[in-house]
Amino acid sequence: MINDLLIVVVIAQTLTAATPLLLAGCGELVAERGGVLNIGIEGLMLTGCIAAFAVTAITGNSWLGLLVAMGAAMVLGAGFALMAITARADQIVAGMALNLVAVGVSGTVWRALQSHGVTELPASAGFSRGWFGWSGWSSFNDLPVIGPLFFDLYGLSIATAGLLLLTWWVLRRTRIGIVIQAIGELPDAAAAAGESVHRWRWGVVLFAAACAGAAGAFLSIMRTHAFVPEMTGGKGFVVLALVMFGRWRISWLIAGCLLFGLADSVQQQLQSLPGSRALPYQFFQMLPYVVALVALAGLSRSAPGPAALGKPWPVSR
């Protein structure tokens, strides 16, 4: 069967592995275009992981799990916005705080769940593959090549593709994109045009948080059906690097995320090769990070990025 060919399997895995990066990256790209550097994206993803897992495990409703994951990440994101935007604290410090809080909270919640015997999702819960569970599509899953690459994906992967397109369009064709450009490059210009810089920056931060929360939910209740402490494993930081090396362009972000996903998929195949036991498995897990960062660092020319990135506004009060 053609769908069992290694290449098809690898590409399908690539799309799945790239989804959380694309999702979180889309949000972070918008936030950075708007001048807010949130290095707490890792913590927001982790928050999404545990929130989605806990809610889905307890209620059995994976939709609710996804929504709560986004909501929990937005609450944490609001805390970041309060510090970094409203109180004009250093964005790096506020982002670090977010990461530390998320590790602590997710660990605590995880232990509380364990003590109540909740350690895995009920068999019926969690998202399965297919377009958001609509059975009509699953009949296409066996189509040669396009079945596994287009129909036999998680719904969120497909939604992510749509989100990327929509974001690209909004940034390029609407006044929202123009205002976001202004708050990221020259916030004074946005203020002079009667826009509230703070309100807009809150907006992009909450959008990024919701995206990161959904990315976390993807990791726990879709891809792995489990929660492991610190399961994001630095993917939030990879996202930061991909946005930066991708020169804040959506096309380059997609390329970077797909490359990371491909390397991830390849290392999974390598691990299943006979004789791979000779090397510690961590070696294989390291590969995608190395490949993506080396390739992007080599390929991309450095770009200055949004001029007001990381700078609180107004500059002096």
Next chain:
Amino acid sequence: MIRFASITKTFSGVTALAGVSLTAATGTVHGVLGENGAGKSTLMRIAFGLERADHGAIEIGSSENRTSSGPRSPRDAARLGLGMVHQHFTLVPTATVTEACVLGASHGLGLVDHAAWQARIRATAAMLQWQIDPDARISSLGVGQQQRVEIIKALLSVGSVQGTASPFSARGVLILDEPTAVLTPQEVDELLPAVRRLAAAGTTVLFISHKLHEVERVCDAVTILRRGAVVHSGPVAGLSTQRMAELMVGTTVNLPSPARQPVTGAPALVITKLSERANAPAPRLTDVSFTVHQNEIVAIAGVDGNGQTALVRCVLGLDRADAVVTPGIPADQRLAGVERIGLIPDDRQHEALVMELSIERNLVLKDHHRPPFARYGWLDFAAWRAHAVDLVQRFSIRGAGPAATVASLSGGNQQKVVIARELHRQPKLIVAINPTRGLDVAASAEVLERLVSARDHGAAVLLVHHDLDELLSVADRVLVLFGGRMTDSGWPACDRAHIGRLMLGVA
């Protein structure tokens, strides 16, 4: 038409405006003159809705637009038909002209109809007889072009909010806040007719300035403010620039006219056949040679962008140039060394001052690590304070004391901080680039007097300046840069027109 009626505004007990009344008739250009701190900025901020007046009323267009204490916000001002072009542009460098106009002249979040906006921009530009490419990036435009974008944006903001098909509405009011401060003489010559065309189309223009001859050239009427009060209001015709200056500053201002003296000093800057490499961007400096001696001010005249930047970088040692010799100062020590050059750069807020630091710290910025400001690796803050108190007094820096941030000072006092720091150590060579840019008449005169006095005490001064009148009032010799080539005008044995022709390359 715009009418201010008895506008009063106080800031924490200090009166900024004391019952200012002003009426600008429809279709006229009305000058608002005043020194820095006279209250003209505050008045305009009230008109534009950035500040609220304590008392008084503003009427824009017609009586139904009368508001008790001015518009509540810039958006409100636009609704009433008032647009403003600020002195400091608020254009996003990475945006296109169209995007800049969409940002500034419309609201909402929706889809942008690029074609319609481009048509509106072209129509407005055509009306002012300007060439504007709506797709050009702001960062690729010169200052003069950027200002045109700001003006078009302000006009569109008024038109679009009123929903009129034409970008202009007869009752529209446009405030131009010191529009010529950043322009070259050629750009000024292009702007002023456009301002007249605007008025002819029915727009009321408030022209804020402290350049008297520009007010004389472009305004129908003028209101002169001093210390928050109107000292004169009436037609420009029949009012001499000398009289305007007197009204503005209260006393007769004389630009310093130094006694010319023969050059006797030793050379302090010798440039011999300085040429940029063949592939340097135009204008390429070619065969530039001149000498600046102690006890003289050598001025470089020229339209901005004819090689001044490259020349200054070579003189300062920022770019390596063996053709430039500063006797006694090694090339790599020109800025950093003990014997360094006194530098008054063009952009004081970025290249000379750290705006968030105090006056005191800015004054020791270049010497804080040397005695008497530091001993054995320890900083001596008492010495810093004493130094600052001394310089604040000697250079009459007016502000909230040495501990206040430089950002809290007016432009003129910021420049005084730069001059105090650079001149108090009596450098042998002073390089000053547009040292009076953005300053009012009195502050400009003071800056020029400082340069003359430094010259009289033995300094060699290289003055690169965009204001020809000021330049001629202090220069001992005038060289002209055009297209990267240097010509000695022969000043003072030539007339102003000859220099003007050299600057334009038509001599």
